[in-house]
Amino acid sequence: MGKSRGIPVVLMLVxxxxxxxxxxASCGDLDPFAGLEGKIDIAGGTxxxxxxxxxxxxxxxxxxxxxxxxxxxxxxxxxxKVGEGLVDIGNTGRAxxxxxxxxxxxxxxxxALDGVAVVVHPDNPVSKLSAQQARDVFAGKxxxxxxxxxxxxxxxxxxxxxxxxxxxxxxxKLLQKGPVAAAANVVPSNGAMxxxxxxxxxxxxxVSIGHVDRSVKAVxxxxxxxxxxxxxxxxxxxxxxxxxxxxxEPSALVKAFIxxxxxxxxxxxxxxxxxxxxxxx
Numbered sequence: 001m002g003k004s005r006g007i008p009v010v011l012m013l014v015x016x017x018x019x020x021x022x023x024x025a026s027c028g029d030l031d032p033f034a035g036l037e038g039k040i041d042i043a044g045g046t047x048x049x050x051x052x053x054x055x056x057x058x059x060x061x062x063x064x065x066x067x068x069x070x071x072x073x074x075x076x077x078x079x080x081k082v083g084e085g086l087v088d089i090g091n092t093g094r095a096x097x098x099x100x101x102x103x104x105x106x107x108x109x110x111x112a113l114d115g116v117a118v119v120v121h122p123d124n125p126v127s128k129l130s131a132q133q134a135r136d137v138f139a140g141k142x143x144x145x146x147x148x149x150x151x152x153x154x155x156x157x158x159x160x161x162x163x164x165x166x167x168x169x170x171x172x173k174l175l176q177k178g179p180v181a182a183a184a185n186v187v188p189s190n191g192a193m194x195x196x197x198x199x200x201x202x203x204x205x206x207v208s209i210g211h212v213d214r215s216v217k218a219v220x221x222x223x224x225x226x227x228x229x230x231x232x233x234x235x236x237x238x239x240x241x242x243x244x245x246x247x248x249e250p251s252a253l254v255k256a257f258i259x260x261x262x263x264x265x266x267x268x269x270x271x272x273x274x275x276x277x278x279x280x281x
Contacts, residue, residue, distance in 0.1 A: 029260060029263040029264060029265040029266070030058065030059065030062040030063075030260065030265070032256040032259060032260070033059055033062055033063045033066060033253075033256050033260075034063065036063065036065070036066060036252065036253050036256060037063070037065035037066060037253075038065075038066060038067075038251075038253050039066075039067045039068070039069070040056075040066070040067075040068045040069070040088050040089065040253060040254055040257055041068075041069050041071075041086075041087040041088050041089075042056075042068065042069065042070045042071065042087060042088065042089040042090075042091065042244075043070075043071040043072070043073050043077060043078055043081045043082075043086075043087045043089075043090060043091070044072070044073060044074065044075055044077055044078015044079070044081070044082070044087075044089075044090045044091030044092055044245075045072070045074065045075045045078055045091040045092050045093040045165050045166075045242065045243075046072040046073075046074065046164075046166075046188075046189035046190045046191060047093050047114060047165075047166060047190055047208040047210060047211070047242060047275075048091040048093070048242055048244075049070060049072055050210070050273040051111075051112070051242075051261070051266075051269055051270055051273050051275070052068075052070045052091070053070050054269045054272070054273075055257070055260055055261055055266060055269055056068035056069075056070055058260075058265070058269075059257065059260065066253065068257070071087075072188075072189050073163070074160070074161065074163035074164045074165070074188070074189070075091070075092035075093050075094055075163060075164060075165030075166075075168070076162070076163030076164070077090075077163055078090035078091045078092050078245065079092060079096065079100050079104070079106070079245065082104070082106065082245055082246065082247055083100070083103065083104030083106060083247060084104075085247060088246065088250070088251070088254050089244050089245065089246060089250075089254060089257070089258070090106075090244075090245045090246075091242070091243065091244055091245070092108075092165050092242075092243045092245060093114070093164070093165025093166050093168075093169065093208070093240055093242055093243075094165040094168050094169055094240055094241075094243075095108070095241065095243065096108055096243070096245060104247060105247060105248050106245045106246065106247060106248075107245065107246050107247075107248060107249065107250070108243045108244075108245050109243060109244045109245070109246070109258050109261075109262070110241040110242065110243050110278055111242060111243070111244060111258075111261050111262055111266070111270065111277065111278055111279065112241065112242040112270045112275040112276060112277055112278060113228075113231060113232060113239065113240075113241055113242075113275065113276040113278060114208050114209060114210055114228070114231070114239070114240055114241070114242055114274075114275050114276070115208075115209040115226055115227070115228060115230070115231035115236050115238055115239050115240075116166055116169055116170045116173075116174075116206055116207070116208060116209065116238040116239075116240065117206060117207060117208075117209045117212055117218040117219070117226035117238075118134055118174075118204065118205075118206050118218070118219040118221060118226070119193075119194070119197050119204070119205055119206060119207055119212065119216040119217060119218055119219065120197065120203065120204050120216070120217050120219060121197060121198065121200060121201045121202070121203055121216070121217065122198075122214065122215070122216065122217045123201055124145070124150060124201065124202075124217065125149070125150055125151065126145060126148055126149055126150040126219070127217065127219060127220060128149075128219065128220040128221075128223070129148060129219050129220070129221060130221070130222055131174060131221055131222050131237075133148050134174060134175075134219075134221065135174070135175055135176065135178055137155060137157070137204060138157060138159070138175055138178075138180050138181065138184070138204075139175075139178055139179045139180065139181060140157070140179075140181030140182075140183065140184075142155065143155055145202065153201075153202050154202055155202060155204060156185070156200050156202045156203045156204070157180075157181055157183065157184035157185065157203075157204060157205070158184065158185045158186075158187055158193055158196050158197060158200075158203055158204065158205035159180055159184045159185070159186055159187075159205065159206075160186065160187060160188075160189075160193065160206075161186050161187075161188060165240065166190060166206065166207070166208055166240075169238060169239075169240040170206050170238060173237055173238045173239070173240075174221070174237070174238050187205070190207045190208050190211045191211070193205045193206070193207050193211075194207055194211055194212075194213075194215060194216055195215075197215075197216045198215035198216050204219075208274075209226055209227065209228055209231065209274060210228075210273050210274030210275045211274070212226070212274070221236075221237075221238075224236050224237075226238075228274060228275065228276050231276065232276050241278070242275065244258055244261065246258075262278075262279040263279075267279065
């Protein structure tokens with residue numbers, strides 16, 4: 001009798017854990033999307049894009065009546081577009097200012113912790129800098145790699161535009177709001193920064209730690225490795241949260257999407273892309 005009663009339970013577990021394995025969140029985390037339909041437009045911080053894309057794919061696979069578009073542009077663009085009603089979610093790699101919140105009536109949903117790493121070309125022999133050396137390099141006071149233990153070669157600076165949340169955090173927490181050399185090359189995204197540095201042996205720039213891979217080398221600052229674990233334990237100083245922002249209270253569909261990002265399944269997506277989830281762990 002005990003065995004026969006156990007069969008339905010086993011079958012149910014198999015169905016939920018194996019037959020639905022490609023979409024395992026359908027056993028719970030994606031349930032809020034059942035019966036919904038419509039479109040979600042997302043724009044803003046480029047560090048968010050890999051997480052948003054994966055989440056959007058899962059949601060649309062679960063419910064094809066839901067369409068989600070994801071664009072970058074930087075944190076400033078995210079604020080502007082969501083504030084003006086051009087998108088449903090505006091992503092930022094920094095907290096909203098009081099002026100932005102008051103002007104647009106925005107509501108923030110932090111979902112991940114991220115660090116910002118100083119990066120150089122993988123072949124560059126310089127692998128460590130002090131924070132002061134980094135400030136001097138980005139200010140243009142140090143213009144040759146030999147001055148910081150490298151080859152006798154000019155330093156090529158790369159930075160982000162003023163709409164970038166990555167730039168703002170880097171400027172505030174490492175550069176201490178100090179000057180950035182006017183000769184610095186400006187790139188529009190974390191991805192573009194990584195490509196630029198990976199193609200230039202004399203380059204130095206900065207990217208979200210979640211974007212660091214073998215194409216660039218993260219520099220050790222003041223003896224501390226630029227890792228998400230060090231960002232989490234507080235030993236690495238250039239740290240920020242990633243936010244999704246809405247204009248007022250989100251609609252049912254947008255609320256479900258943000259809830260999914262904050263769910264255990266969403267946390268796995270966040271971790272997959274090198275960030276630390278703030279919820280769902």
